[in-house]
Amino acid sequence: MDLQTLGNPSAATEDQRIAALQKIVLGTPVLMRILHAIKDIGLPDAWLVSGGVYQTVWNALTGRPSDFGIKDYDVIYFDGTDLSYEAEDAVIRDMNARLPDLADKLEVRNQARVHLWYERRFGRPYFPLICAMESLTTYAAKTHAVAVRLGDRGTLEVQAPFGLAPIFAMRLVPNLSTDNRPTYDEKARRMTALWPELTVVDWDST
Template sequence: MLGRLPLAEQLDAFRSVLCRNETLTEVLTGTATLDLPGWYVTAGCLFQTVWNEVTGRPPTEGIRDYDVFYFDDTDLSWEAEDTVIRKGQEVFAGLRAEVEIRNEARVHLWYEQKFNVPCPPFDSTESAIDRFAATTCCLGVRLDPDGQWRVYAPHGLSDVFNLVVRPNPVLAPREVYEAKSARWKGEWPQLTVLPWPADPPA
């Protein structure tokens, strides 16, 4: 199983699998042209591409959208973020998939209103990825200026390859984790969804 390979081999396998999703590779190369600070393609489009590979499905099946995070704390206005979003819409106009671009430096401004829990300001794109509702989601990939892949995977890749969804109770509330994991389980029934801990850390 891929989840039992040494880490270096898991990284090679991860990149190989992601390259089979041509939409994802287009998003990576397109985002690189936007020159966004600290950007990553992240979340579902990554681990769901792997799930599709492991379960023998087409690479893009079940993937709703492609998330792009960046971090720019020099201007926290919605207007500045919207300018970036509009540039992205131009870059991806011919892509048959939805690409969502978000400035993670602004998340604390709207998170509590949406999820009913306060969110401290992030200090990087990585710190935003660290706070996804499931550790399995904590992934980011980008292309460096020299074309090399940079992979951010603070919890490793074994759970992703082994189809394990593990809660990450550091920010998102329990109901967010349970709603997301139920939707994923409906799409990929082979998943093992671990329960939310009875006493999550403060």
């Protein structure tokens, strides 16, 4: 099936989109290196999420190099047993040591402790999460909410609470359950400059 067809919800199933995403990720060496590092460390509830995943798909759709425009690779995990900065920093340093050539692009965060620093940094409160996947529902754009990780026997697990159709349609869709329009608008400006094929749904039109 043509990749562009996958963006049409009535022309393809979500299972077909998942299979296409799996094929793209499994065929992208830099993503696989990150995923293997996550698995080797043994982080609890750990995933590669957001831009490193959906922007790789956009590059496959548009014929660009797989790493084109990717600002960072977001790795999330959930460890409620130790909410200290020191514990999180140790994980960050471990990931950086395993992938030194990617250290300046890795963003590793324990989702169990985001609520401790988020308001101080962004000026908005953030409720304590109960698992890593809950964080995907707080992203400014539904299109950004995608996560992958290696399962047993090398299988690739995929999570996308709002579905994968917007990713394959190259359609940026706001998540109105968040009070995060400035972030949405800023990301829309950056992304359309890099991927002019992108359609942006205005925050006020949904």
